[in-house]
Amino acid sequence: MHMADALISPAVGGTMWAVTAALAAYSGKKLRQVQDDRKVPLMGVLGAFIFAAQMINFTIPATGSSGHLGGGMILSILLGPHAAFLTMASILTVQALFFADGGLLALGCNIFNLGFFPCFVAYPFIYRKISGDNPTPGRILAGSMAASILALQMGAFGVVLETTFSGISELPFGTFVLLMQPIHLAIGIVEGLVTAAVVTFVWRARPEVLEAAATGKVRTPFPLKGVLAGLLVVTVVTGGALSWFASAHPDGLEWSMFRTSGKEELDAPEQGPHAWLGRFQEKTAILPDYGFPAGEETEEPTEAGGTPETAEAEPWPSISAGTTVSGLVGAFLTLALAGLIGLGLRRYHSKS
Amino acid sequence: MAGIESSFFDLTRFDALSRLDTPIHRLEPRIKVLTTMVFIVAVVSFDKYRVSALLPFVLYPVVLITLGDLPLRYLAGKVFLALPFAFFIGVFNPFFDREVLVRFGPVGVSGGWISFASILIRFGLTVTTALALVATTGMYDLCRALDRLGVPRALTVQLLFLYRYLFVLVDEGSRMQRARSLRSFGNRGTGLRVYSHMIGQLLLRTLDRAQRIHAAMLCRGFDGELRLTRSSSIGKRDILFFCGWTAAFLLMRIYDLPAWAGKIATGMVR
Amino acid sequence: MSHHIVEIQDLRYTYPDGTKALRGVSLRIVHGESVALVGANGAGKSTLLKHLNGCLVPEAGTVRIGGFPLTPKTLSQVRKTVGMVFQDPDDQLFMPLVREDVAFGPLNLGLPPEEVEERVRQALETVDASHLADRPPYRLSAGEKRSVAIASVLAMEPSILVMDEPSSHLDPRARRQLIRLLSSFRHTKIIATHDLDLALDLCPRTAVLREGRIAADGPTLEILQDEELLESCRLEKPLRLQGCPVCNGKGRTVSA
Numbered sequence: 013m014h015m016a017d018a019l020i021s022p023a024v025g026g027t028m029w030a031v032t033a034a035l036a037a038y039s040g041k042k043l044r045q046v047q048d049d050r051k052v053p054l055m056g057v058l059g060a061f062i063f064a065a066q067m068i069n070f071t072i073p074a075t076g077s078s079g080h081l082g083g084g085m086i087l088s089i090l091l092g093p094h095a096a097f098l099t100m101a102s103i104l105t106v107q108a109l110f111f112a113d114g115g116l117l118a119l120g121c122n123i124f125n126l127g128f129f130p131c132f133v134a135y136p137f138i139y140r141k142i143s144g145d146n147p148t149p150g151r152i153l154a155g156s157m158a159a160s161i162l163a164l165q166m167g168a169f170g171v172v173l174e175t176t177f178s179g180i181s182e183l184p185f186g187t188f189v190l191l192m193q194p195i196h197l198a199i200g201i202v203e204g205l206v207t208a209a210v211v212t213f214v215w216r217a218r219p220e221v222l223e224a225a226a227t228g229k230v231r232t233p234f235p236l237k238g239v240l241a242g243l244l245v246v247t248v249v250t251g252g253a254l255s256w257f258a259s260a261h262p263d264g265l266e267w268s269m270f271r272t273s274g275k276e277e278l279d280a281p282e283q284g285p286h287a288w289l290g291r292f293q294e295k296t297a298i299l300p301d302y303g304f305p306a307g308e309e310t311e312e313p314t315e316a317g318g319t320p321e322t323a324e325a326e327p328w329p330s331i332s333a334g335t336t337v338s339g340l341v342g343a344f345l346t347l348a349l350a351g352l353i354g355l356g357l358r359r360y361h362s363k364s
Numbered sequence: 365m366a367g368i369e370s371s372f373f374d375l376t377r378f379d380a381l382s383r384l385d386t387p388i389h390r391l392e393p394r395i396k397v398l399t400t401m402v403f404i405v406a407v408v409s410f411d412k413y414r415v416s417a418l419l420p421f422v423l424y425p426v427v428l429i430t431l432g433d434l435p436l437r438y439l440a441g442k443v444f445l446a447l448p449f450a451f452f453i454g455v456f457n458p459f460f461d462r463e464v465l466v467r468f469g470p471v472g473v474s475g476g477w478i479s480f481a482s483i484l485i486r487f488g489l490t491v492t493t494a495l496a497l498v499a500t501t502g503m504y505d506l507c508r509a510l511d512r513l514g515v516p517r518a519l520t521v522q523l524l525f526l527y528r529y530l531f532v533l534v535d536e537g538s539r540m541q542r543a544r545s546l547r548s549f550g551n552r553g554t555g556l557r558v559y560s561h562m563i564g565q566l567l568l569r570t571l572d573r574a575q576r577i578h579a580a581m582l583c584r585g586f587d588g589e590l591r592l593t594r595s596s597s598i599g600k601r602d603i604l605f606f607c608g609w610t611a612a613f614l615l616m617r618i619y620d621l622p623a624w625a626g627k628i629a630t631g632m633v634r
Numbered sequence: 635m636s637h638h639i640v641e642i643q644d645l646r647y648t649y650p651d652g653t654k655a656l657r658g659v660s661l662r663i664v665h666g667e668s669v670a671l672v673g674a675n676g677a678g679k680s681t682l683l684k685h686l687n688g689c690l691v692p693e694a695g696t697v698r699i700g701g702f703p704l705t706p707k708t709l710s711q712v713r714k715t716v717g718m719v720f721q722d723p724d725d726q727l728f729m730p731l732v733r734e735d736v737a738f739g740p741l742n743l744g745l746p747p748e749e750v751e752e753r754v755r756q757a758l759e760t761v762d763a764s765h766l767a768d769r770p771p772y773r774l775s776a777g778e779k780r781s782v783a784i785a786s787v788l789a790m791e792p793s794i795l796v797m798d799e800p801s802s803h804l805d806p807r808a809r810r811q812l813i814r815l816l817s818s819f820r821h822t823k824i825i826a827t828h829d830l831d832l833a834l835d836l837c838p839r840t841a842v843l844r845e846g847r848i849a850a851d852g853p854t855l856e857i858l859q860d861e862e863l864l865e866s867c868r869l870e871k872p873l874r875l876q877g878c879p880v881c882n883g884k885g886r887t888v889s890a
Contacts, residue, residue: 018484019453022405025405056522057529060530061570071555102523103526108494109498110378115491115494116401117408175453209559209560213561341625341626345625355430535772577725580728581728582688592734
């Protein structure tokens with residue numbers, strides 16, 4: 013469920029990075045206000061704990077598959093939303109850096125999907141509401157299940173949106189949703205069960221841990237209505253803007269829109285920054301030149317740069333074989349060159 | 365996820381790589397982070413049907429790996445392990461995008477296959493480069509670089525602590541897992557109940573440990589703010605590295621070099 | 635330098651779960667003394683040590699360091715004076731690199747960077763761990779971790795060193811190195827230990843704790859030969875006072 017860089021566009025990645033950065037800065041500020049210096053080692057060690065716990069599996073009866081602990085929910089219960097968010101962010105960062113589990117540009121998306129929803133939405137509004145201040149095993153279970161399932165559904169939906177807006181994957185929105193949500197429903201159920209089981213264990217063995225975690229927490233992490241509204245606006249605007257950028261040439265989002273709904277392509281505005289960006293994109297992201305039907309003097313399909321007259325786009329591209337061959341030759345040459353450079357560098361480097 | 369014991373050794377091996385001494389390791393961490401981010405953005409900004417234009421970018425990870433003395437097979441293994449998600453999303457492309465874009469005589473290749481190939485190439489490029497970045501920089505330097513690049517101190521401190529205790533906890537976790545596996549047979553003893561007790565115990569021990577660490581910190585004067593030392597400074601070589609590669613990435617992004625090379629080559633043959 | 639005296643008067647402490655750990659402990663240790671604190675598990679050794687730099691607050695009784703009572707105001711001053719080495723070095727080495735850990739204390743003292751570097755260098759040299767400066771803690775052996783933990787405390791230049799089971803988990807060579815190192819220190823030393831031979835080597839004075847009270851306090855050699863006392867405190871004579879099992883067949887053997 014960790015998004016890879018290969019599937020996102022810079023616009024989506026950058027936007028989510030900005031959102032995550034704002035949330036992280038906000039959480040950091042909130043933590044400093046509380047001034048509990050016990051949190052520093054606690055967050056670190058609990059993050060490591062979640063990491064280690066995720067590496068141990070348990071078997072799910074009757075399915076033969078295995079499940080493991082999620083993290084966002086347990087961390088929120090033990091640390092409170094802000095500290096839990098930062099801890100989740102650190103876990104995801106280490107996973108991306110050291111296990112290549114999730115891309116670097118996509119890290120913003122991943123932290124948002126797997127951190128924001130459990131810590132700032134599911135925990136305060138679902139878990140806390142259900143389990144209250146004096147939890148019983150039954151309420152812990154109900155709260156964990158509901159919160160985990162919903163958090164994962166939201167996270168999975170986030171993945172769908174981010175992938176779709178990036179336009180690299182061809183999966184149509186509807187199909188993607190149908191793919192992701194049920195899988196994450198199952199995962200959510202499992203995670204809810206595990207979270208409940210571990211929290212109940214702690215509650216039985218050392219209830220004061222949960223009590224200590226429960227005190228000193230704010231009921232809602234921030235003026236939620238304001239921020240949610242803001243986020244909604246941002247999402248709509250960037251979503252709309254992104255689809256305009258993406259559709260300077262018909263591709264991606266439009267493609268699936270066209271195919272699944274038969275709608276026309278979105279109209280790109282003629283003036284203003286979108287048009288300029290569209291032209292810039294034409295120059296820099298020139299597709300195989302789809303404008304020329306076979307038989308005409310074909311420009312190089314991947315010719316770049318300064319030939320604006322080839323920039324006309326048509327929805328149904330075709331490329332002649334000759335240019336394909338040279339394209340392949342070029343690709344082969346590039347790789348060979350890169351390999352030679354690599355070998356040469358290694359030899360030079362080991363000699364020096 | 366991989367088994368916990370193998371993860372421990374993987375972590376230690378990867379961590380050890382960051383302590384080599386090579387020209388890449390000696391570059392200033394912030395520069396490496398920034399250059400890599402430019403690289404990723406450039407690669408990811410191509411639109412989805414570009415394949416050959418992506419290829420020159422492989423030069424950057426090649427340089428990092430060779431000059432950084434990084435073990436290629438090991439890195440390739442890690443990249444491969446990370447592949448599933450991108451692969452399984454990308455593999456749908458040929459199903460949904462069937463318009464033929466390229467023809468080799470009678471054989472047509474649909475846009476879906478081209479974009480799938482593009483996804484795989486992007487994946488290889490971005491993941492390998494990210495791993496090379498981390499392998500040549502080391503967690504502490506990386507966190508300090510992030511700190512100086514504006515990441516909130518709370519998060520960088522958190523990353524340092526997490527990393528420090530990751531080894532301890534993964535070690536503890538793997539001992540627990542080993543103890544469990546020695547006494548469970550088939551699927552008995554590995555269910556949720558045992559698991560939750562194991563993890564619950566580990567959690568309680570972890571909380572105790574956190575208290576002891578906190579006490580140790582207080583005993584040495586901790587007042588809530590963690591101070592980091594040894595700042596590195598950006599030198600001429602670092603600036604050259606950044607500017608040179610950024611220029612190269614721009615060049616590769618705007619101009620499709622393999623196509624030119626191919627044109628020239630096939631032109632010569634004719 | 636004033637006479638850093640450690641003065642504990644009728645110290646009592648009960649843990650939150652009800653365990654009465656200390657039931658009135660009184661102890662007076664003067665500057666430069668080396669005192670071993672021995673006793674069974676659960677006798678209260680660690681609890682007592684934790685009171686010495688304010689990790690725990692007494693339920694009753696007083697702790698005075700260098701003439702100052704331990705209060706929230708004097709806490710930071712006391713922590714500069716009393717350096718504590720924990721039982722589990724992993725709890726103490728919480729920074730990613732050895733040198734950062736040793737620098738932690740001096741940095742918190744607000745010292746300028748050059749001085750911090752100098753203190754780190756000196757501390758590591760003292761414990762013979764200069765070559766470990768750039769290692770992460772997980773790559774250290776138990777003995778090395780112990781040395782580095784000591785260095786991290788030394789860097790704060792305390793006058794009183796408090797140590798909890800310093801020789802545990804050490805192989806014989808590392809243990810011998812530790813004993814050699816500690817015997818070279820001029821600090822006041824308070825060492826809680828099960829290793830009675832170490833106590834014999836390092837500490838002329840021993841205090842024995844039994845069930846939260848001081849059962850005996852005097853010259854080490856005397857106390858560690860008092861079999862009745864030792865027996866009542868769940869202790870034994872140090873191994874080298876037990877007679878050679880090969881030469882004269884006296885002393886405990888496995889079947890005893």
